[in-house]
Amino acid sequence: MHVMILGGAGMVGRKLAERIAAEGGLGGKPVEHLSLIDVIAPATPHGFIGTTDCTAADLSVPGTAAEVLTTRPDIIFHLAAIVSGEAEMDLEKGYRVNLDGMRFLLDAIRAEQAANGPWKPRVVFSSSIAVFGGDMPDVIDDAYFLTPGTSYGTQKAMCELLLADYARRGFIDGIGLRLPTVCVRPGKPNLAASGFFSNIIREPLVGLPAVLPVSDKVQHWMASPRATIGFLVHAAGLDTALLRGRTSLSMPGLSVTVAEQIAGLEKVAGPKAVALIKREPDDRIIRIVDTWARGFDTSRAAALGFVAETAFEQIVRVHVEDELGGKIPVLG
Amino acid sequence: MHVMILGGAGMVGRKLAERIAAEGGLGGKPVEHLSLIDVIAPATPHGFIGTTDCTAADLSVPGTAAEVLTTRPDIIFHLAAIVSGEAEMDLEKGYRVNLDGMRFLLDAIRAEQAANGPWKPRVVFSSSIAVFGGDMPDVIDDAYFLTPGTSYGTQKAMCELLLADYARRGFIDGIGLRLPTVCVRPGKPNLAASGFFSNIIREPLVGLPAVLPVSDKVQHWMASPRATIGFLVHAAGLDTALLRGRTSLSMPGLSVTVAEQIAGLEKVAGPKAVALIKREPDDRIIRIVDTWARGFDTSRAAALGFVAETAFEQIVRVHVEDELGGKIPVLG
Structure with missing residues (x-):
């Protein structure tokens, strides 16, 4: 198979490429060729037995998608997007990258079909629980x-x-997956309003302080990076007829409070790690987080075989295994 | 006030302009100027005391909306669209007219604000119950x-x-109204799949035969042209803060079966009219109609003051009053 990842330089794109490289395939099927595309050229994943091409290309520029698609990938993961904060600050850029980028992609597929004959790629689109906002029930189906x-x-x-x-x-x-907030997000603390959900776990685990800007009672919907990549891999191999025309669905996750996150951290790394969390309420972040979804009924996704963690402690342990080589620098 | 109607040459646009002309205003507020815009120049409504300009302009062409909006209307009714059948046959045209047309309009408003200072028009958008399809409950909230x-x-x-x-x-x-199927639609029979809901009433009332291509049991959601114009007029004057961020809503209507339509016709015009309905099942139309919404819970719209007919007989009588001068050529 030929697999293409649009947004291949982002955290999810990189991890997905690494997973395909490690397994030499996708859902048991061998992958011979990987195309990784992003606005900056993605890195080649380590140890992939097939061929890889890494391309710097901006899919929000008309014509780019058509060029890229002449290679007719079997599976296209469309993960390319600018994040929430940037889309809010720059209206034009948000609609250009996040909406036009998708439309150019879909129309380029049509154009390629019209020009060179039948070809029907699987398109796995990363949507988000941010499609929900405002007044919501505690559990969204x-x-x-x-x-x-x-x-x-x-x-x-x-x-x-x-x-x-x-x-x-x-x-x-096509299939669209509404991804939960990824936690624990690896890397440096970032300025995204949701960053603290990861910061308060990732930083204390390596002995660094982290700021908690909201109340312990805040509840949110999250899944580990490993589970997130698992959703994408599972979606690539799923029989889409089972979706019965309802192309997008909310992925499983864990509805946890910040207090439960902290308890999970304590179980894995002890009270010394927890003591590194500094409470500094930030009204701006409190207001934003207050508009986010808290929980989902994902029985449909579960019936289709999508799985995520079922306790926050697992999410912490996945981070320790995948990012810290199984070792916790701070203990006790 | 200055009122602009985009799609002013269509059936709903024409009737809305006529209503504003007849009342000299909108929701009790005087209208001094009417701008009617469509791909073909709309007609000036009869008897309007203010000024009217009728312009042929294609809003799906970049730049057109910006030109049109330099006059800064207080209220913009955006009714311009190509219909379902055409959007299905011509994918590019559908997205260009129905989606890009809206985006050009909204971005032209932003551009006008940026260039010439504050101005915040009321935008009343005509959406449709066609936003629902596939497997649906009998009553959609x-x-x-x-x-x-x-x-x-x-x-x-x-x-x-x-x-x-x-x-x-x-x-x-902004406010978006999901309009029910308009029945009885005046004019000639057309080829729209929904045309028969109107044809089987309008044609027999003037002694002409009409084809019924579906079963008597088919149930659908409809409102008269008069009620539809009433929704738009009410939306123009509504306090949009009451929408609490849920900008679009389904309009009231009547959930009736074809059998109930025919019974309503008989009550108003007698069995001779009913005898003009010819049953000619058409599989293509049966399949299309089968995917349409049958009924809605519109308590939210009702609480906001939107009203429609409550019996099909009323819908027939509205047609007789508004289109036939109160007289029924076929009786008995």
């Missing part, structure tokens, strides 16, 4: 209406609709 | 997710999301 509270969420919701329409019309074999 | 079964419905759903985002960001004062 897959028949609940999309009420984005940000431009980012609006663009993801619009892309879900486009994906479903192009799939219905037979141009693609 | 305003928290049910949008599952369009056509490209037209997809485009309307995407426009609802855009409208909400631009309203949330403060560029417009």
Whole structure:
């Protein structure tokens, strides 16, 4: 198979490429060729037995998608997007990258079909729980209406609709996954409003302080990077007829409070790690987080075989295994 | 006030302009100027005391919306769209007219604000119950997710999301109305799959035969042209803060079976009219109609003051009053 990852330089894209490289395939099927594309050239994953090409290309520029797709990948992971904060600050850029990028991709697939004959790639689109916002029930099921509270969420919701329409019309074999907040996100602390969910775990585990800007009672929906990559891999191999035209669905995750996160950290790394968390309430972040979804009924995703962690302690241990080589620098 | 109607040459646009002309205003507020815009120049409504300009302009062409909006209307009714059948046949045209047209409009409002200072028009957008499709409950409430079964419905759903985002960001004062199927639609029989709902009433009332291509048991959601214009007029004057960020809503209507339609016709015009209905089942139309919504819970719209007919007989009588001068050529 030929697998293409759009947004291959991002955290999820990199981890997905590494997983494909490590397994030499996707869902048991061998992958001979990997195309990694992003606005900056992605890195070649370590130890991949097949061929890789890493390309710097901006899919929000008309014509780029058409060039890239002449290679006719079997599976396209579309993960390319600008994040919520940037889409809110720069309206034009958000709609250009997050919405037009998707439309250019789908229309380039049609154009390639029209020019060079039948080809129907699987398109796995990374949507987000940000398609929900405002007043919401504590548990949101897959028949609940999309009420984005940000431009980012609006663009993801619009892309879900486009994906479903192009799939219905037979141009693609499409599936959209509403990814939970990724926790523990590896790397440095960032300025995203959701960053603290990861910072308060990742930093104390290596003996560094972390700021908690919200109350312990804040509840949120999260999954580990490993589980997130698992969703994408599973989606690539799923029989999409089982979606019965409902192309996008909310992925499983864990609905936890910040207090439960901290308890999980303590179980794995002890009270010394917990003591590194500094409470510094930030009204701006409190207001933003207050508009986010807290929990989902993902029985549909579960029935389709998608799985995530079931306790926060597991999420902490996955981080220790995958990012810290199984060792915890701070203990006791 | 200055009122602009985009799609002013269509049936709904014409009737809205006539209503404003007849009342000299909108929701009790005087209207001094009417701008009517469509791809073909709309007609000036009869008897309007203010000034009217009728312009042929294609809003799906970049730059057109910006030119048109330099006059800064207080209220913009955006009714311009190509219909379901055409959007299904011509994918590019559907997305260009129905989606890009909306985006150009909203971005032209932003550009006008940036260039010439504050101005925040009320934008009343005509969405459609076609945002729902596929497997649906018999009664759809305003928290049910949008599952369009056509490209037209997809485009309307995407426009609802855009409208909400631009309203949330403060560029417009927006409201989207999901209009029921208009019945009895005046004019000639057309080839739209939904045409028969009107044909089987309008044609027999003037002594002409009409074809019924589906079963008597088919159930659908409809409102008269008069009620539809009433929704738009009411939306123009509504306090949009009451929408609490949920910018679009399903309008009231009547959930009736074809059998109930025919019974209503008989009550008003007698069995001779009913005898003009010819049953000619058409599998293509049966399959399309089978994917349409049958009923809605519109308690939210009702609480906001939107009203429609409550019995099909009323819908027939409205047609007789508004289109036939109160007289029924066929009786008995």
